[in-house]
Amino acid sequence: MSDLNACRHFKGMYPDDRPACAKGRDVLAWATRCNGGSTIGIGLRLPCTKQRGSTEKSLFDCPELDRKTQEEVDQQRAAMSAHMDRFVSALPKINDMKARMIAKGARTAKTTCPWCGEKSALRISVAIGVNNHARAQCESCGEGFIE
Numbered sequence: 001m002s003d004l005n006a007c008r009h010f011k012g013m014y015p016d017d018r019p020a021c022a023k024g025r026d027v028l029a030w031a032t033r034c035n036g037g038s039t040i041g042i043g044l045r046l047p048c049t050k051q052r053g054s055t056e057k058s059l060f061d062c063p064e065l066d067r068k069t070q071e072e073v074d075q076q077r078a079a080m081s082a083h084m085d086r087f088v089s090a091l092p093k094i095n096d097m098k099a100r101m102i103a104k105g106a107r108t109a110k111t112t113c114p115w116c117g118e119k120s121a122l123r124i125s126v127a128i129g130v131n132n133h134a135r136a137q138c139e140s141c142g143e144g145f146i147e
């Protein structure tokens with residue numbers, strides 16, 4: 001998830017081991033130059049990610065800075081929260097399935113995906129005899145996790 005009120009051009013701190021800008025600006029080089037040649041602490045002082053109301057001074061002023069609005073940030077937050085709720089709500093079902101698999105000694109099983117509802121789309125495998133950890137992935141919606 002991107003930072004709150006981040007610039008909409010900001011693509012994250014380390015997709016490529018350097019802060020990335022959709023406008024192609026070399027944020028790392030710019031910030032390092034303005035930070036006396038050091039990269040220490042630049043992450044907190046990029047204009048791209050500076051929080052609204054923060055008193056921390058930005059390392060430089062970007063003429064293309066275009067912050068997300070509070071409304072966009074709220075929407076993003078709500079979408080993330082809804083996604084998490086949906087994700088977490090499926091876990092008890094998967095846990096029950098895992099318990100039944102362990103009881104039967106079944107290492108793999110397919111079941112209806114608790115996220116998208118697609119029949120036989122969720123593949124679950126349990127490392128029975130190892131650590132009983134489960135891995136689940138839906139072949140339809142792609143949702144899943146590794147325990």
Ligand SMILES: [Zn+2]
Nearest residue numbers: 113116138141
């Ligand atoms: Zn699914």
